[in-house]
Amino acid sequence: MDWNDIKNIVLMIVGCYSLVIFVVNELLIEEPMLDLKLLKNYTFCMSNIIMNIAMLALYGGVFLMPIFLQQIRGLDSMNTGLILFPEAIATAISMVLYGKIGNKFDVRLFAVFALILIGINSYSMSKITLDTPNMTIMILLMIRGFGVGFLMAPVQTVGFSGLPKTAMSNASALTNTVKQVGTSIGVTIITSVMQHRNVIDYSNLASQVTSFNKNSMKLYEMLQGVFIKSGMSAGNAQGIALNKMFGEVALKAQLQALNDTMLVISIITAIVIIPTLLLKQGKQEEIKVIEAEG
Structure with missing residues (x-):
C-alpha cells in the first residue's frame, strides 16, 4: 500500500470509521445482523x-x-x-x-x-x-x-x-x-x-553495484564484452549491460x-x-x- 497517496489514507480512515460505527450499531440493537x-x-x-x-x-x-x-x-x-x-x-x-x-x-x-x-x-x-x-x-x-x-x-x-x-x-x-x-x-x-x-x-x-566492487565490475565488463561481440557499439553495450545488471x-x-x-x-x-x-x-x-x- 502506498502511504504517500492521500487517496489510500482517506479510504483507510473512512473504512476504519465505518467499521467502528458498524460494531457499535451491532452491539446496541436487539436483533443484530x-x-x-x-x-x-x-x-x-x-x-x-x-x-x-x-x-x-x-x-x-x-x-x-x-x-x-x-x-x-x-x-x-x-x-x-x-x-x-x-x-x-x-x-x-x-x-x-x-x-x-x-x-x-x-x-x-x-x-x-x-x-x-x-x-x-x-x-x-x-x-x-x-x-x-x-x-x-x-x-x-x-x-x-x-x-x-x-x-x-x-x-x-x-x-x-x-x-x-x-x-x-x-x-x-x-x-x-x-x-x-x-x-x-x-x-x-x-x-x-x-x-x-x-x-x-x-x-x-x-548499493553493492559500484566501481569499488570487483565482482560487479567483472560482471559488467563481461556483459559489455558479450554485447560488443554481438555487433553493438561500445556506448550501447555499456547502457544495456548496466540495465541488465x-x-x-x-x-x-x-x-x-x-x-x-x-x-x-x-x-x-x-x-x-x-x-x-x-x-x-x-x-x-x-x-x-x-x-x-x-
Whole structure:
C-alpha cells in the first residue's frame, strides 16, 4: 500500500470509521445482523483468530507463489496453475480425512500438528531460490494445503463447542464474515510486508553495484564484452549491460522479499501454537438452554 497517496489514507480512515460505527450499531440493537457478543466467549473468539492465521498462511502461498512463478521464474499462467492446483486438492483431502478420524483424537492435537506443519513449511519456502525445481515447489504447496485443511476444521469445531446450539446459525454467519475480513487483511499484510522488504532488499543489493566492487565490475565488463561481440557499439553495450545488471538486482530483491515474507508467516504461525493448546473444548447441552428458557 502506498502511504504517500492521500487517496489510500482517506479510504483507510473512512473504512476504519465505518467499521467502528458498524460494531457499535451491532452491539446496541436487539436483533443484530452479526451477533458480535458471541466473541465474548474466549474459545470462540480465539478459534476465529487462529482460523484467520490459517487463511494468512494459505493465501501466503496462493498470493506469493504466482508472483514467484510468473514474474521471477517466467512461467505462463497454465504451468503456474498446474503447480498451484495440487495445493487445493491436498486441503480438500485433509479436511475429509479429519472428518473421518477427527472424533477419535483431541482436536487440539490436530490443530497444533497443522500449525507446526505450516510453520516448518513456511520456513522451508523462505529458502526457495531460482534453482528450486517446480516439483519441489508443488510438494511444498501440497504440504501447506494439507496443514491448512487439518487446522481449520478442528479449530472451528473447538470454537463452536462452547456455544449453545441455538447460537450456531449466528456463530456460523459471524465466522464466515470474520474469514472474509481476515482474508482481506491477510492479503494486505502480505502485500505490505513484501513491498517493504522489496524496497529494502533492492536498496541493499543495488548499493553493492559500484566501481569499488570487483565482482560487479567483472560482471559488467563481461556483459559489455558479450554485447560488443554481438555487433553493438561500445556506448550501447555499456547502457544495456548496466540495465541488465540492475534488472538482475531487481529480480534477486523480489525473490529475497518473497523469502522474507514467508519467514514472517512462519513466525506468526509459531506464535499461535500456545494459544491453540490453551483452547478448551466445551460441550453443547440443550438441557441447560431449555432450563434457562423455562
